Amino acid sequence: MFLLLLLYLNKHKLPLSLPRQIPLFPFPMAFDPSFAESNISNAKAILTAAASFAATAVLVRSIANDLLPSEFREYFYDGVRNIFSRFSSQLTMVIDEMDGLGPNQIYEAAETYLATKISPSTTRLKVSKPEKEDNITTAVERNEEVIDTFNGVKFHWVLICEQVQRENFHNPRSPYRSVVRSFELCFHKKHREMVLKSYLPHILQQAKELKQQTKTLKIYTFDYQNMYGSISDLWIPTNLDHPSTFEKLAMDSEIKHFILNDLERFVKRKEYYRKVGKAWKRGYLLYGPPGTGKSSLIAAMANYLKFDVYDLELTGVECNSDLRKLLMGIANRSILVVEDIDCSVEFQDRDSEKDEEEDPSTSRRRRLVTLSGLLNFIDGLWSSCGDERIIIFTTNHKEKLDPALLRPGRMDVHVHMSYCTPCGFRVLASNYLGIENHTLFGEIEELIPGAKVTPAEVAEELLKGDESDKSLRDLIEFLNVKTRENEEAGGKEEKEGTVVSTENRDIFTRFSSQLTMIIDERDGLGRNQIYDSADAYLATKITPSTHRLKVTKPEKEDNITTTMESNQQITDTFNGVQFHWVLVCSQIERQNIHNPRLPFLFSVRSFELRFHKKHREMVLKSYLPHILHQAKDLKQQTKTLKIYTFDFRHMPRNISNLWIPANLDHPATFEKLAMDSEIKDFIFRDLERFVKRKEYYRKVGKAWKRGYLLYGPPGTGKSSLIAAMANYLRFDVYDLELTEIRCNSDLRKLLIGMGNRSILVVEDIDCSIQFRGRESESAEEENPSFMRRTSQVTLSGLLNFIDGLWSSCGDERIIIFTTNRKEKLDEALLRPGRMDVHVHMSYCSPCGFRLLASNYLGIENHELFGEIEELILKAKVTPAEVAEQLLKGDDGDKALSELMEFLEDKKRRNEEEWKAKIDESEMEAREKKERKEENGIAA
Structure with missing residues (x-):
């Protein structure tokens, strides 16, 4: 009974004290048995009367609920509340989450503002981090009280969450249930004007500034x-x-x-x-x-x-x-x-x-x-x-x-925005090389005006090496080449840049030193990244004493995963502090439109993280970020590579459904690639430098991406090189088919739907689409059906996709274009900053042949190798053709002999084709000469 009384007092914010004339301990310090017996009898009488009154009130309420209509009950209760409220000095303002159909700006501002007013004595706290946001957010948990002081006045805030039933138009007998949230702000009535004119505007302004400071652009x-x-x-x-x-x-x-x-x-x-x-x-x-x-x-x-x-x-x-x-x-x-x-x-x-x-x-x-x-x-x-x-x-x-x-x-x-200037070069040298001066600066600054190079070109030259001296000497060589090209082309001098102005607490938690953070599985409509990370991280912290464990393996994944079972506890230690984790699962009912009598049961999951209150800042600033980072590394190590295509039949509105995945199980590695060893080593080192330079890219102000152009004849291993890069980096591959994209807007939606640490591939860029660029107007005039036949993807749209503002919408990405004919590509696609590395995938070389022989036949040397290596240079065969010949048999001698026959035949055909071309050109020359002579005679 006493506990019920305490709960009642706490719920209604009544002071935990008795009137002065009734002492809490009604006996003197010197013990008197008769006095004690008398007071015990009085206490029994008081408790008996209180119990009788409570039982009577419950009985009356039950009778009223059963016999009186709801409208009359509400009218009666409101009347009673109004009578008592007249004698209260407190005013409660209710701030609902929604104002009609739209959000209530005061609720949103109070939610942001009160997160900064949570006291160290708070025992429950809600934390979340949307996947695409940078900051961990804290919020008031339901029924928790926050006390704020403004202009010397105390204000009491409580977040109220209630489940309400809403009408179901499909089946009125089975209404929907939803959560209605509101803040209750309690203060003395005399401060009402101050609240409306000063306190609430102060909250709106503070919330605006807080949102701006923590804003993710x-x-x-x-x-x-x-x-x-x-x-x-x-x-x-x-x-x-x-x-x-x-x-x-x-x-x-x-x-x-x-x-x-x-x-x-x-x-x-x-x-x-x-x-x-x-x-x-x-x-x-x-x-x-x-x-x-x-x-x-x-x-x-x-x-x-x-x-x-x-x-x-x-x-x-x-x-x-x-x-x-x-x-x-x-x-x-x-x-x-x-x-x-x-x-x-x-x-x-x-x-x-x-x-x-x-x-x-x-x-x-x-x-x-x-x-x-x-x-x-x-x-x-x-x-x-x-x-x-x-x-x-x-x-x-x-x-x-x-x-x-x-x-x-x-x-x-x-x-x-002009070409690079000496001043611009010094900024780039400081950003990329970390040097403010150098003996070569003078020579470079003299060359820069005549070379007419863009900041992107200079940046790419400085990005190639880590040693300052070598980078600057390479830049000088590059500038000299550009100067000669400009002189030969007779280019005009470009002018210098110019500017023209024109929201039921347990009372005993007040004395608890523990804080519980609630990490829900979902944050609104999206996933809570902290929950997902904790799920992966805690799987590595499961102890041998654990009694229950959850084991899963999706059909298309390679690894078996273990996770916590509901209500199991895991204790983790970080920086000498113990943290207690519990997975809490509850079931809620959701409306079944097809059969209202059988509602759906959904599991709502959350982690509860419990620790001493004094470690709150360490949890938010160190422990949770540590979990996010560890989970990222764990997921990367156990990752099953995927290759994605987009659904070209319709462009879904939900961006998460844009790309369709399949497992990428290509066995290609750099060790198995049949290409020149120097080129292979260069690409390998370039990729290693790229993935280690996140902070470097941020320091110099560049998006963390790298572009590769793979060009050369068909069958030279472009697809194998892409697979080897994906396997080495553990990056997923997104295969973009430009011919199925209707416009630049669709192109951007596809980019938004891509994950980080990925490779975007556009194969055969030269023939996959005809871009609408600066010549589109003339093309339309020549062929009126031009607009109906072609995609509305413009060259400008593609360039912005790979190198403009949209290129920064993701980190650690490789962009790869492939083509058989580099000369057909627009120069704007090829410049540094877009396609940073151009890789010529040529015909099979002697080095490539030896690697193929080792891969396919398991032999490192053979007496026929010398002869084959001589033939291979003249035959002009692709690695794919050589691999196909070696794949035909298991016997090494026989396979090599057949390869020699193939190479000799290929060589002979090449010579015949070459001779035919010469004969054809000679014949064209004779015909041209004869026409000239005939025209001369006719004249």
Whole structure:
């Protein structure tokens, strides 16, 4: 009974004390038996009366629940509560999670704010980490109280969670159950005005700043499939983890400082813009040759301002109305980017009516985004539908743009991104080599202006080695080559960069020194990464004394996995501190629409982590990150490699369903590759350096990726090399078929769906798709059916995919293009920063033959090797052809003899083909000569 009384007092926040005239211990210090017996009798009488009163109250409530209608009961209870509330000095504000159909901003702000007010005496705490977020978040657990002080006043917060029934329109007899959350804020009535006018606005402001400090930057692409759905679903986000900063940008210091100062002035002038009657926005035009750092500058601006980036692909927008919907879906404090504005779409301009008269089919073939629509989007009435926005256009050809796009108020600042300057070189040398000066700097700075090289080209040269002297000498050699090329080509001098301004506690937990963290399996609709990591990590901590263990093996996986069984406890030690883990599983009912009488039973899992309260900071800052890192390594070691293709029949809205996996069980390794040993060693070392240089890439401001171009005749081992790279790195492979992609927006969605530590492969890039690039207009004029037959993936879209802002949406990625004809590829695809390493996969060499003989026949030497090696140079056979010959028999002598016959035949055919070509060319020459002579006679 006494325990029930304590629980009652605690629930209603009543003080745990008795009136002064009734002492807690009703006997004097000198023991008096008669006095004690009298007080015991009085205590019994009091408890008996309390018990009788409680039993009567329960009986009356039961009778009322059975006999009285619910409406009358609620009316009666409300009346009783109102009577007692008149004598209370406390006011309770209820802050619901939802305000109608939308979220309540005060609830969200309080959730963020109260996470910083959790006291060391708290006994239960909720922690989570979404998979694609960088920070571990803490939150108030339900029914836990948080006390905050503001202006000397104490405020009591409690998170209330209730299960409610909602109407099921499919079956009214079987309603849905959902959780309704709210914060209850309790304080003295006299502070009501202060709460409304000062305390709650203070919470909103603090929460805004906290969110901004811990914000994970995002880059968005729009989903054209949701164009006619909810505006909130228009844009698809992914993390923007580009390491670029203003300190790392290799551009002229004056231009850099101007942009930095311009951005600082912009974000501080909200009231100024309002005073002068202008929308709070700023436009930048970045123009100049490819590789000059336009995407890096945008990333640096986003990192400096902590603004999200919205990448608008105009080729996927069908009309001005869609353009406006996209603008409505963009949040404040953001950067809107339109890359390659000059070639991304052909606008209908003010002369469109005249054009239609000339060609009536033009209006059907062109998109309906007009120049007027774009101008209104960036500078008209629609530009005021948001605050604190940066709009950036990029182009390689400023002169192709309509002057109406360029005027102040639209593009306020024009930034010319020029070739690398001596100042830019010194920044790159400091970033990549860690040196501020060197004896070779003078010579390099003299060569740079005449070489006309981009910062990307200089960076790639410095990235090739770890020794400063060698890297600088190699750079000098590279600059000399570029200077000679420019002199031979007679290129024009490029001008220097310029800028033009224009929410039932146990009372005994109060005295507990233990803190329990609850780690739910799911964080909202997504997975809780801490739960997944703890699941993998704790499997390695299971002791021999464990009584129950869960063992699984998915059908398509190679490894047997062991995990904790529910309610089993594991004790882990970290930095001398013991941590107690328990897996808690509970079942909840969910509505079965098909059979409401048989609801679904779902398991809800969570880990409870218990430790001493004094170690809370160590857990959040060291122990949990340690678990995340260990789990990542464990998963990588036991990983079954996958190869992915995307579902070309339809593009699912759920990004997690974009790629379809299958096991990659290719046995290729670097030891088995039949290719030149020097090339093989170079690729091997290059991969080793790449995977070890995460911090280096971040330091120099580059996305952690590496591009390889594999070119050469069919059958030279390009696919085997890719498999060997995947097996060595333990990276999954994503095979991208460009011919099945409809537009640049789909290309970005596929990139978002890729995992880190992966290889993206585009095979036969030269013939997989015809890109719409800067020549697309002429192609359309020559063939009106051009737009209907080809994919809308543009060269600009692909370049942004592999080297622009979108290339930073993931870490530790290899991008591989293969082709049989390198000369057919656009130069923009081949430059450093895109395809960093070009690997020529040639015909089989003597070294490759010996490796194949060792792999297929198990022999290291043979008397026929010399003769075969001589023939192999003349026969021009691929490793695949040699391997096929060695695969035909088990006897080494016979296989080698047959290989010699094959090589001799191949050599003879090559000579015949060569002779036929010579004869054909001679015949063409004679015919040409005869035609000339005939023309001369006729003249």
